Amino acid sequence: MLPVVFVHGVRVSGTAWGPVISHLDRPATAVDLPGHGTRRGEPFSMDGATSAVADAIDELGGRAFVVGHSLGGYTGIATAGRFPDRVAGLMAIGCTSNSPFMMGAYRFAASLAARNPSRANRISAYGFRRFLPGPVGIAMVAGGLSCEVLPQAVEAVAGHDQLAALAAYPGRVWLVNGTRDQLRGNERDFLRACRNGRLILIPRRGHLSVLAAPGPLARLVGDLCDQVDRPENAVATPSPK
Template sequence: MTAADAVPVVFVHGTRFSAGQWSAQLAALRDEFPTTAVDLPGHGERSAQPWSLSGATEVIASAVDSLGHGPALVVGHSLGGYASLEFARRRPEQLRGLVLAGASASTRGLRTAPYRWAARLVPRVPADRLTRWNDRLLRRLYPPEVVEATIRSGYAFHTLPAAWGEVLGRFDADAMRHVSAPVLILNGEKDTFFRAQETDFARAHPRARVELIPRARHLANFDAPAAFTDAVRRFARQLPATG
């Protein structure tokens, strides 16, 4: 693959995080692909902006345009995965491929009740306390080179109720029917909740496949950075040329 042929890659972070979530992937892939990671509305450097799925779509679209290489591979984790599904529906001409990571579970039905409860609870806990808990957890579980960029960027606890409030009740496997590009459903083997309907999601799309990262959980790109990056790299190399 020549530099002119390289697939542009846009990474979209999960709940409460920021573009910093992808520091390991950006470092590993930037020599082969034009890459960038976004801050969704209400997160990271866009912390003051109100959350909306339409706003998230515009952020992703602007990132694709900024790379200047045509339609992009979009890699979305969790909240970012559902935002990427919305982007795929609204902006199909900008999508060359889609990686859904930790985002192949229906957001409809009774299984979402704990998340609705958490969305109501989070605003009642002081943000500085939530920050300390998250910092401590990430530093205990992962090496600094994987999580320090996330920790430095802070957390969007204030945006969580609005983001989950819009996503919950909105997505299921039928959303895959609006995706025109090839899809890789990339899940941690132990992420039992967010891969619950991965088979249904894959069956709903003629060019979708599932790949599991052994022993990884919901934050698969933290649990196994090299394996996650390798899966994205292989998928990007297999995407058909544009034009």
């Protein structure tokens, strides 16, 4: 059975994926990227992040399905381009923007957060619990928050060519966006870059709320893993509600 490696978004940690993993009936792990969770204080770089994902894949047998959200999605794309033999398939959620305007806005927000990371962490924790109530919001903050790493993460994403990484990866890619996600602006460009890609849109979900229903999200992950395992039996991919 194909295992899954989950990759978290910026400033949170692998604990964010706990609710999804609890619904998944297959081997799975969630990494902590450099500068986050158990690796807080380490510098963040895309090379370091992709190496962390590759190490997690190796611990599961050397080949896995990779699922990433936001920064984790960009890291998943970079991992697929750098280590295509390790990545059996890719589900990249909320990470299809490469517009200079958006990157400029994120640079500005990151610089503000880094000036007072303790305060930014408190605001972020409140926001996660407010917009993702219940176990999902708790999981987002359970591993601690790391707003001090935001500028490094933004620069790493801005400096990486995601479209080239997708073009280099021969495996199957699913780009997943909530219809209200502000980071879906270039999704068609990302889809065209894929050799074997598909776009899945989740109605009425935003960048964070796409994670709000861990059960349906886990079922989608499991279905996509099955399609990678048995592509001849692939059926229409359902969208989680």
